[in-house]
Structures are given as C-alpha cells and as structure tokens.
Amino acid sequence: MRSMGNERGAIPGRVAAVLAAAVLLVSACGGSASSPSVAASAPASVASSAAASTAAGGTLNVVVADYTTDSDNWWKNTFVPAFQQKTGITVNLQVMSWADIHQKVASMVQTGQAPDILNIDTYANYAEQGLLLPVSSVISPATQADIVPALLKSGEYNGTGYAMPIIASSNILYYNTDLFTKAGISGPPTSWADIQADAQKISALPGGYIGYAMQLGPQVPQTEWSVWQWAGGGDYKTNGAWSLNTPANVATLSFMSDLANKYKVTEVNPGKTNMVDGTWPLFIQGKAGMVIGNPAVGQQIATKATGVKWAAVPFPSMNAGGKGVVLGIADYIMAFKQKTDNTAAVKQFLDAFYAQQAYGEFAKLSTLLPATTSGAATMSSDPNLKPFIDALAQATFTPAQDPGWDKVLGAMKTYMGLGLQGTSATDTLNQVQTAIGN
Amino acid sequence: MTRFVADTRRDTKARSPRLSRVRRSPEARALIWLGPSLILILGVVVYPIVILVQTSLDRINLTGLDKGFVGFANFQKLFSQPDLVPVLWNTASWVAVSVTLIMVLGFFVAELLNQRFPFRKAIRLALLVPWAASVLMTAMGFRWIYSFYYGALNPVLQALHLISSPVDWLGTDATFFPSLVIVTVFVSVPFTTYVLLAGLQSIPGEVLEAAVIDGAGRTQVARFVTLPFLRPYIGLAAVLNAIWIFNSFPLVYILNKSNPGYSHDVALTYMYKLAFDTALDMGEAAAMSVVNVMILTVFVILYMRVLRPEDAEAA
Known part of the structure; x- marks a missing residue:
C-alpha cells in the first residue's frame, strides 16, 4: 500500500514537471515569434545564422512525394544531410509514394500531426482550413521572385499564396x-x-x-x-x-x-x-x-x-x-502552422531548397520541369525538354x-x-x- | 474464475509474506496475469471499434478534420447510394462462388494427395507456393497474365484455338468476375487442401476397409464414409475461406484498378474508394466499415458454431 501511495504521488509530480516544461517551451517560442519579421528584413546570411541559433536542435518534419528513385535519394542522401550539418536543424524526412501519400497525410492532419513541410499536389483544402503559413512568411523575397509568376499564382487561395510550386510539368x-x-x-x-x-x-x-x-x-x-x-x-x-x-x-x-x-x-x-x-x-x-x-x-x-x-x-x-x-501541372510545397512557431526553420529549409544549384539538381533528377526562372533557363538546352518548357508559358492549369x-x-x-x-x-x-x- | 482465485490464494498463503499481502485483493492478483492480454485486446480490438463507430457518426471533411456528431447521416447517405446493393451482391456472389469452387477442388486435390505415389512429399510442398506467396504479388502477376496487350493468357488460348481474337479479361464486364474468381480459387485451394487432407488422414483405415469389404464402390465410400468424417473439416475450411476471401482486399483492388465506377467493387474496395479515392468521405466510409464488421460478425458466429465440439459430433 505504501508503495502504491508513493506511485500515486509520483505521477502528479511528473505531470506537473511535463506541464512546466511545456509552459516554458510555449513561452520560449512566444518570445521568438517576434523574430521572423526582424529576420525577414535582415540580410539572408544574418537571418539564417540567427535562426540557426534559436532553432538549434530544432526539428522539422518534412514529407515529400516520390518522383523518381533518384530524386528520393537526393533528398535522403544529398540535400537533407547537408542541410542538417549546416544548420543544426534535425530533419525527419519521409518520402511517400503517390499511391498512399494522400491517405497518409490525411490521417496525419486528422490526428493533429501535420508535418512542418509537405510536398504534395493539392493544398487548397489545407488553405481553406487555415492550416498553412502564407508563402510570403516562409520564403525570402529573392526566392519568391525567381519562381515563374504563372506557377506561383497557381498556388494562391483567395488571393494569398499558400503553396509554392515545387515542380511543374x-x-x-x-x-x-x-x-x-x-x-x-x-x-x-x-x-x-x-x-x-x-x-x-x-x-x-x-x-x-x-x-x-x-x-x-x-x-x-x-x-x-x-x-x-x-x-x-x-x-x-x-x-x-x-x-x-x-x-x-x-x-x-x-x-x-x-x-x-x-x-x-x-x-x-x-x-x-x-x-x-x-x-x-x-x-x-x-x-x-x-x-x-x-x-x-x-x-x-x-x-x-x-x-x-x-x-x-x-x-x-x-x-x-x-x-x-x-x-x-504543378506540385506544391507548403508549410503547416504548428502549435510552436517554426517559421524560422521552415524558411531556412525552403530557401536552401530553392537555391539555384540545389533546386537545379532536384528538378533534373525529378525528370520534371523546373518552377524557377533560373532553372528553366539552364534546362531548356535539353532538346527533349524544350518543347515542354516552352509549352509551360501557355499552360492552362486545372482548378x-x-x-x-x-x-x-x-x-x-x-x-x-x-x-x-x-x-x-x-x-x-x-x-x-x-x-x-x- | 472464483475457483482459480481461491486456488492461488491457498498456494500463496504458505509461501511468502509479500505475496500474502496480495491475497487481500484476489481480483488484483488475477488482473496481473490477465492484464497484458486485456490491454492487448482493449488496444487492438476494442479501441479501434470504438473509434470506428464514433467516426461513422461524425462528419469528417475532405482534409480529414472531424466536424462533429451528425447522428446516422453517414448511414443514411450510404444506404441511399445506388451502388451499395450491387456491391453487396458482388461480394456475396464472389464469396459464395469462390468458396464452393474452392471446397470442391480442394476435396479432389486432397484425395489425390492422400494417395500413395512417387514424389508425393514434393508435390504436397509445391502446393504451398500459391498460398505462401503474397496475395498482392499474385494479384499483380495475374494482372499481367490477363493483360490484353502483354498478357500470357491470350496467346496461349489463341494457340489452342479456344478464342479467335484477344480478350480484355479484366476490362470486359462479362469476363471480369470469372477472372477474379479464378485468382481467388488459385490462392485459396492450398489451404483448403491441407485442412481436408488432415481430415482424410484422421479417418481410421479399418472403417474404409470395412466399407470396401461390405461391397461399397468408390463413390459409395466417398459418399457414406469419407464425407461424413470430413464434415467438421469442410465446415471449418468453408467458414475460414469465406472470412479470408471477404477480407482479401488486394485481389479485387489490383485486378479492378483500371475500371471506373463501382460495378466490379466488393465491400472492402468500395469502402476504400469511399474513404480515399473517389468520394473522399471518411464518415461514409466508416459507416460502410461498420456494415463490413457486422457481416464479418455473422461469419465469426458461424465459425464458433463450427468449432463447438457438440455441433461437430451432431453433424
């Protein structure tokens, strides 16, 4: 009976500790919530180093779609390891096949475990629910300017961009x-x-x-x-x-x-x-x-x-x-609002991804067409891609x-x-x- | 239960003072032993059923967010679908026709394997392959076999002059169902054969000898000696097959995946499409799932009746 009593006492104690930790966490994030606006106006290098220090040991859950085995491997073996090493942010990467990505993501959202960053072909439902962060808060103006305007516009919901085209076709x-x-x-x-x-x-x-x-x-x-x-x-x-x-x-x-x-x-x-x-x-x-x-x-x-x-x-x-x-056709990459503010880390991730060299590698390996102007200029030299890249300019999109x-x-x-x-x-x-x- | 508790009490009494303290609450002591399996059952069986029923009574939006209780609206919507009755009919006829064919074929194969012949052991083992292979792989294999442009079936049948021009086996309404049944039978016969073979081997040799001495022919032996002995095994195999076929989602899903509409769907694939593919209505799919659970419950009750020794003897 005594030991039972001890245990009873221990459990509330532990709960209290967890609660206290949670409160600390929330307040810490509340404190950093004001920093993104500062970071946005600061030069990119300063912003990333500042974010790295606040998000050191931070974690990003990233879900990307399977385009080709090569692009899957690029995420796993090239981009994510380099990003983790550079920023100290831990990335939990999941590559999902098109056969079940919608189903898996739906159940993640349903159980309140939406990833920080998601690459999928639909975003409108999430935007309607108010689950997404606007594009302007998760990529730098320079990155935004490099994305092909027509493609960027296709990621808008009610006039606000919520999804960035990751790849086009x-x-x-x-x-x-x-x-x-x-x-x-x-x-x-x-x-x-x-x-x-x-x-x-x-x-x-x-x-x-x-x-x-x-x-x-x-x-x-x-x-x-x-x-x-x-x-x-x-x-x-x-x-x-x-x-x-x-x-x-x-x-x-x-x-x-x-x-x-x-x-x-x-x-x-x-x-x-x-x-x-x-x-x-x-x-x-x-x-x-x-x-x-x-x-x-x-x-x-x-x-x-x-x-x-x-x-x-x-x-x-x-x-x-x-x-x-x-x-x-454009697939999109989008960032989900989280209980604790994650925009600084998300922004680092997305800007690093859209950087000319990294993005060029990804677009090539995906066997699809680049969504950025710099990417399109380099890839038009491939005669097999040229008709499709040219056609993109007069493309109509599904709603x-x-x-x-x-x-x-x-x-x-x-x-x-x-x-x-x-x-x-x-x-x-x-x-x-x-x-x-x- | 009370007897068990009383026994443990008496056992522990003399041994250690620490255990004797537990004696004061025998239920707690029983719980220690039952606990793990109870937790397992609660977590793996009861909890999902509770969530399922709850989901079937809620409206889930396209994103998967729960929009709250809506009573039986999902069931009303489900039961008003013109596709539901054909789907249930497909399911019933698929299960019934397959099980019947499987039992008949399984019986003959079991009889064959019960005879003495060279390499019997090897052939018995070879029979396991279709059963041991992943159903998904089998279904994909058959998808190619049946394929109009690349399949192996059309050239063979044309060479045998059984068909004059290629047939789109999975795309033609008239040939889809037979094609599905053939694959179902292919993957289920081995298991059935083994159950029936076990039954055949349990028949005492004297009984068969006596029947032959009394002048019974082959069919008479089969009809009056073998079948009565096999009845419990047949019942068991039939019910287990029915449950297994009802649940074998990959077969229908793979073979039917290029057909639009629901005209070839069965209960499980219909539920899947409602949830994840076409209607994207999790609530309605949960309602369909509740229907599926009820159908399976009927099978399970049958199974338990078959397993009851008194019934088996009476039969």
Whole structure:
C-alpha cells in the first residue's frame, strides 16, 4: 500500500514537471515569434545564422512525394544531410509514394500531426482550413521572385499564396514520327479532324498499330480530359460554378467516344485504361501513333532504348487555326502552422531548397520541369525538354486551388471512363456533375 | 474464475509474506496475469471499434478534420447510394462462388494427395507456393497474365484455338468476375487442401476397409464414409475461406484498378474508394466499415458454431 501511495504521488509530480516544461517551451517560442519579421528584413546570411541559433536542435518534419528513385535519394542522401550539418536543424524526412501519400497525410492532419513541410499536389483544402503559413512568411523575397509568376499564382487561395510550386510539368501531344511518315502524314495534327484522320491512317497500317492511345481510366482521367475539354471550348468552371456537363463538354466526350467506339482507332477499352501503366507503354513501345504525355514519356523512350522517334506539340484545338492547348501541372510545397512557431526553420529549409544549384539538381533528377526562372533557363538546352518548357508559358492549369477539386477528381475517377464504354456522354457528365454536387 | 482465485490464494498463503499481502485483493492478483492480454485486446480490438463507430457518426471533411456528431447521416447517405446493393451482391456472389469452387477442388486435390505415389512429399510442398506467396504479388502477376496487350493468357488460348481474337479479361464486364474468381480459387485451394487432407488422414483405415469389404464402390465410400468424417473439416475450411476471401482486399483492388465506377467493387474496395479515392468521405466510409464488421460478425458466429465440439459430433 505504501508503495502504491508513493506511485500515486509520483505521477502528479511528473505531470506537473511535463506541464512546466511545456509552459516554458510555449513561452520560449512566444518570445521568438517576434523574430521572423526582424529576420525577414535582415540580410539572408544574418537571418539564417540567427535562426540557426534559436532553432538549434530544432526539428522539422518534412514529407515529400516520390518522383523518381533518384530524386528520393537526393533528398535522403544529398540535400537533407547537408542541410542538417549546416544548420543544426534535425530533419525527419519521409518520402511517400503517390499511391498512399494522400491517405497518409490525411490521417496525419486528422490526428493533429501535420508535418512542418509537405510536398504534395493539392493544398487548397489545407488553405481553406487555415492550416498553412502564407508563402510570403516562409520564403525570402529573392526566392519568391525567381519562381515563374504563372506557377506561383497557381498556388494562391483567395488571393494569398499558400503553396509554392515545387515542380511543374506540361502535358502535350506526342506523335510517333516514324509511324506518321509510314502512314503518309506530313506533319502534326492541327485540328480534331486531323487527329481522327491521322489516327485512322495509322490504325490502317499493317502491324496492328493504335492510332491514338486514349485514357479515361480511374487513375488520372483529368490529364486526358483537361486537354480535350479546353481544346473543345469547355472548362471545369463557368461563372464560379462547376460546369462539367455543358453542351461543349458533351460534344467533346462524344467525339472521344466516337474515336474509341465508332472509328475504333484507340486501344481496347480506353475508359478502362490508365496512363502510366496503360497508354504510355503503348506509345513508348511504338505501338501507338499519338498519346498525351509529359516529358517522362520521352525520358522512358530514351532509357528503355525502344528506338521510337517522336515529336511533341501543344494539343490541337477543335478547329484548325485555334490556339493549341497545354495542360500545366504543378506540385506544391507548403508549410503547416504548428502549435510552436517554426517559421524560422521552415524558411531556412525552403530557401536552401530553392537555391539555384540545389533546386537545379532536384528538378533534373525529378525528370520534371523546373518552377524557377533560373532553372528553366539552364534546362531548356535539353532538346527533349524544350518543347515542354516552352509549352509551360501557355499552360492552362486545372482548378487545383479550388477546395472542391478533390471532390471533382473523385467524381471523374468514378464516372468519366464510363463515357467511353457505352454510357452516353450526356449521362456520364451528368453523373459527374451530380457527384460533385453531393 | 472464483475457483482459480481461491486456488492461488491457498498456494500463496504458505509461501511468502509479500505475496500474502496480495491475497487481500484476489481480483488484483488475477488482473496481473490477465492484464497484458486485456490491454492487448482493449488496444487492438476494442479501441479501434470504438473509434470506428464514433467516426461513422461524425462528419469528417475532405482534409480529414472531424466536424462533429451528425447522428446516422453517414448511414443514411450510404444506404441511399445506388451502388451499395450491387456491391453487396458482388461480394456475396464472389464469396459464395469462390468458396464452393474452392471446397470442391480442394476435396479432389486432397484425395489425390492422400494417395500413395512417387514424389508425393514434393508435390504436397509445391502446393504451398500459391498460398505462401503474397496475395498482392499474385494479384499483380495475374494482372499481367490477363493483360490484353502483354498478357500470357491470350496467346496461349489463341494457340489452342479456344478464342479467335484477344480478350480484355479484366476490362470486359462479362469476363471480369470469372477472372477474379479464378485468382481467388488459385490462392485459396492450398489451404483448403491441407485442412481436408488432415481430415482424410484422421479417418481410421479399418472403417474404409470395412466399407470396401461390405461391397461399397468408390463413390459409395466417398459418399457414406469419407464425407461424413470430413464434415467438421469442410465446415471449418468453408467458414475460414469465406472470412479470408471477404477480407482479401488486394485481389479485387489490383485486378479492378483500371475500371471506373463501382460495378466490379466488393465491400472492402468500395469502402476504400469511399474513404480515399473517389468520394473522399471518411464518415461514409466508416459507416460502410461498420456494415463490413457486422457481416464479418455473422461469419465469426458461424465459425464458433463450427468449432463447438457438440455441433461437430451432431453433424
């Protein structure tokens, strides 16, 4: 009984100690909370050394997405060790695959364990919840000025930037120049009539070629659909409301369905085909004449040495003479507000990341396109990247800044593919529209 | 319980004064021994169920933040989904058809392996492979086997003149379900075979001999001697298979991953999509999960009935 009594006494004592420590911690951070504004106006070197001293032994939880094995290794073996050594800040780095990053991050946020820094493709929900720190407080003005303006703007929510583009990409139309020559086609398609005619000519070649590799499967239907939709004059939103089932979109989806079901110039079941393990391999192996893709397709053709000769152009608008369509995609990096102020350490981390040399290495290894002006200038020398970097200037972005986008994406994943599999375009798009409304 | 406590009391009484102090609270003493497993059960079984039920009664927003109690709204939303009934029907027919095929095939393979023939041991061991391999890997392997453009199945069937042109096995509505059942059976037959083989080996040789001496033919022996002896094993294997198949998420998830809509989904993949993929509604997914737990509870009750010795004897 006596020992029990002792224990009872010990526990409140320990709780009190923890509470006291917590109070100290909070007050300490409260004290440093005023310093970032000072640091922001001070020269970068002074700011970082000041931050290093306040954050010495500090910890950053960083979650980044898996782009390539090389970029994963760059985070783990190059950037983070160097950063830790330089600043004394401990970085807990987690590299997450796209297959489960959303799920894992959702449960981290749900349990109040949001990382300090997150690299992912959506940010709007977090911005809406007020969970993110504004861009202006987490990177220096010089870094901010180096980011391509159009890309930086795509990270805004209600006029305030909350997410920085970490990497960009553009999706345009690849075509197999050998197959085009073989089919007697002189140049890239400049209208949808051209796409249909060219695809028919390629499908008619001996050897069982696929004219146009199309995908609206449940993995990334938005890549194919965005390009077609904009080229057909439609858009995700009209006057601020989701407008998936407009007459223009119905006509677009009907045309796509005709390519698949009436003219049969696509691969089998395009509504049930995904991109990375579906349409891309078909093009990379030279079985398909056309495909929508980003620079990764060209990269894979080179590394796998499949010998496919290709060129890439912005996707043609419906009628000849219109402006070509480019789907820009940006992934973002963002900083979560924490109970204890972490902006000084976050700022050090992000400025170090966007520094020309480090960022250039990362962008190259990610096999995607750089989001900074300095990065774009150096990487345009690569002929395989040039069409995509050039296209970025005229890119249109999906409404990723809209908090409802995840819901739209979910609805598209569920229903869009059915529109190529026998469900009418009207019914399909109405279903998508209804699912968004839920 | 009381008897156990009384016994320990008597044991400890004579031994040490320190332990005798514990005698004053026998429940506490029992708790020391039960404690670890109780904590385990509370932490791993009870706690998740409480959280699950709580989640199913809350509204969780897209970010994953809990927006508070909403009563049965998630269940109402779930039950009004036109996809729910087809999904449950898919699940029921998938489990029923697979289990039936597995039991029949398992019985024949077990009979075969119960015969004496050369390399019997090696073949028995080889049978373990599909069962021991990760279900995820098996499913991905079959995804390629079934593939329209790269798969191994189409060329083989075409060479045998069984089909005239390639078939998109996982993309065609009519062939998806049979393709799924085949993979399910493939991974489940080994376990079933082993259970039934154990059953076959438990049949006393004299009984079989007596039946043969009495003039019973092969089918008669199987019908009147083997099957009655096997009944408890069949019941056990069937219920365990049903639970296992119901829970084998990776099979359906992988094989179905390029199909839009929910028309080929089963209870678990539907729940997953509601939570993480399409609807992104954690509350509704939790409601679906509660439904899944209830279905599994029925299986578990069946399992416990099968395990009860009296019932096994009566059967």
